[in-house]
Amino acid sequence: MSNSDKSVVGRLRKLIGEGAFQQGERLGEVAVAEQLGVSRTPxxxxxRTLEQEGLLHRAGKRGFRVREFTEADVLCAVEVRGALEGLAARRLAEQGLSSALAADLAFWIQEGRDLLAKGYLDEPDIETWGELNRHFHESIVGxxxxxxxxxxxxxxxxxxFAAADSIIIxxxxxxxxxxxxQLAQVQHELVVQALRHGEGARAEMLMREHALIGLRYAELLDVGPHLPV
Amino acid sequence: MSNSDKSVVGRLRKLIGEGAFQQGERLGEVAVAEQLGVSRTPxxxxxRTLEQEGLLHRAGKRGFRVREFTEADVLCAVEVRGALEGLAARRLAEQGLSSALAADLAFWIQEGRDLLAKGYLDEPDIETWGELNRHFHESIVGxxxxxxxxxxxxxxxxxxFAAADSIIIxxxxxxxxxxxxQLAQVQHELVVQALRHGEGARAEMLMREHALIGLRYAELLDVGPHLPV
DNA sequence: CCGCTTCATTTTGGATCCAACTAAAGCATA
DNA sequence: TATGCTTTAGTTGGATCCAAAATGAAGCGG
Structure with missing residues (x-):
């Protein structure tokens, strides 16, 4: 809420994400406060916030430790997102798409088509895709x-590593x-198709599969054929 | 971690759960501090903890408001639990049950059978069921x-309203x-059966359905037949 | 009469102080 | 030498103080 408060949480989140602290390292309040140049209070x-977010966890009766993540945790977090986004998609399909939402989704689908139409990717496209991908997912979940x-x-x-916009590595x-x-775009379009037709189970499964694109698709894409789109 | 800290979070959680505050009511730090007899710091x-837990959310630029829940939120929270427990069950089935876990689950299944064997329920049984139910779910998820x-x-x-032990109303x-x-017990046993046979999809679906028992089964049970168990 | 600006009150965030507790080191004794 | 107790340093929790920000009201001007 306050600038500094958010900034302290954000900066710590960033530092942890970057691996600035060792996994399992004990974090003392004074040490971190000095490192960030603030007092102990923020x-x-x-x-407390980071504990609830799962980035820290209590170390016995005193202090916090940096949460350590295994490969299994990474996979699990991605599957959790898939399960939840899949649930959202199913509910959406069952309750029916509003015309406003249908238009919204169609817009982001078209954005994706436009982005990929030129047949290759350059640096700024990554940011653009991240944006439209975020909008697409937020539209469904929201x-x-x-x-x-x-x-x-x-x-x-x-x-x-769990967020949907961590696709681009x-x-x-x-x-x-x-x-x-290209594959992600196809999956997006299939999800929208399923949503339009009220195919709840299909929308759910497509969304769950879609979550895995960042993890399990790399090996396919090195050797696989180009998609005719 | 500290007594008072936990106690403040816990007491507030309880108060909110009991509806001691009105939905959407603005909570001031000083007011709550005085009400609980502590200073503003805890x-x-x-x-912050309660915000992350979803019981509070920020009210604009100043203060927190008590999160307001609709009926749709209740259903959604239960479905979320179902989706996540279902995911856990599926993973468990796919990776195979360890013999230790199989024994553990069998134990809690038997506890359930013993509890229900006498053909009726009395007051203390509610607590007992809550315990074994909690252990059963924790065994799978853990x-x-x-x-x-x-x-x-x-x-x-x-x-x-989302927790698994909120079955008994x-x-x-x-x-x-x-x-x-009785139905919950059957579902538990079916889940274990599916887990034993490595039937991931079935375990997942059973677990998801099981999550709904607190919400959707009441109307059945008022008029429905007794189960022959 | 409406809108903008300014001021005062309220509330929150940050820093510091003190107390309590934890963990570890050191000492003594068997 | 090992075990157990005591002491000590370090760390965390709670309270209070001060500053900054925001909200609401009042006053001024168009």
Whole structure:
């Protein structure tokens, strides 16, 4: 809420995400406060927030430790997002798309088509895709009839590797990323198709699969064929 | 971590759950601090925790408001738990049950059978069922290979109506509750059966359905037949 | 009469102080 | 030498103080 408060939480989140602290390292309030140049109070507040976000957890009776993540945790966090976004998609399909939402989704679909139409990817496209991808996912989750799902996803997304916009990993291999985004675009369009037809189960499954694109699609794309789109 | 800190969070959680504050009511730090007889500091810490738990949310640029819940939110929170527990069950089925876990689950299944064997329910049984139900669910979620799912469920369970042990609502109508627990027991046993056979999809769906028992089964049980168990 | 600006009150954020508790080191004794 | 107790340093929680920001009201001007 306040500038500094947010900034302390944000800066710590960033530092943890960047691996500035060792996994499992004990964080003392005074040490962190000095490192960030603030007093203990905002750090204490931030620790509570970060604890709930899952980035820190209590170390016995005193202090906090940096949460350590295994590969299994990464996969699990992605699957959790898939399960939750899938739930949102199912609910949306079952309750029926409003025309406003249908138009909204169609707009982001078209944005994606436009982005990919030129047949390759360059640096600024990554940011553009991130934006439209975020809008697309937020439109679906935000229209599921309750903010509870969105909140759960937001909390899960605090794990740095779980967020939906962590698709782009390698900005060096833009050709592979282009093919990945082609697949993502196809999945987006299929999800919208399912939503339009009220196919709840299909929308859910497509969304769950879509969540895995950042993890499981890389090996396919190195050797796989180009998609005819 | 500290007594008072936990107690402030816990007391506020309880107060909010009991509806001591009006939905959407603005909570001032000083007011709450005086009401609880502590200084502002622990209240400020507690507010951050409760915000992350979803019980409070920021009111514009100043202060927090009590989160207001609609019926749709309640249903959604239960479905979220179902989706997450279902995910845990699926993963568990796919990775295979350890013999230790199989024994553990079998134990809680047997506890459930013993509890229901006498053919009716009395007051202390409610607490007993709550215990074994909690153990059963925790065993599954805690063995899914990562604490990420469990954390997400724990955060969701902070919504007072979403937790798995909020099945028992009406301790006046013990006969209906007995039939509800019979169904819950059957579902537990079916889940374990699916887990044993590695039937991931079935385990997931059973778990998701099981989550709805507190919401959607009441109307059935008023008029429905007794189960032959 | 309406709108903008300014001021005062209220509320929150940050810093500091003190007390309580924890963990570890050191000492003594068996 | 090992075990157990005591002491001590370090860390965290709670309270209070001060400053900054925001909200609401009052006053001024168009």
């Amino acid at each position: 750090v204490r507040l931030a620790f 229209s599921a009839g309750s903010s509870v799902i969105g909140d759960a996803i937001a909390r899960n997304n605090h794990l740095p 390698d900005s060096e291999a833009l050709e592979r990323e282009y093919r990945k985004l | 209240v400020r810490l507690a507010f 063995s899914a290979g990562s604490s990420v799912i469990g954390d997400a469920i724990a955060r969701n369970n902070h919504l007072p 009406d301790s006046e109508a013990l006969e209906r509750e007995y039939r509800k627990l």
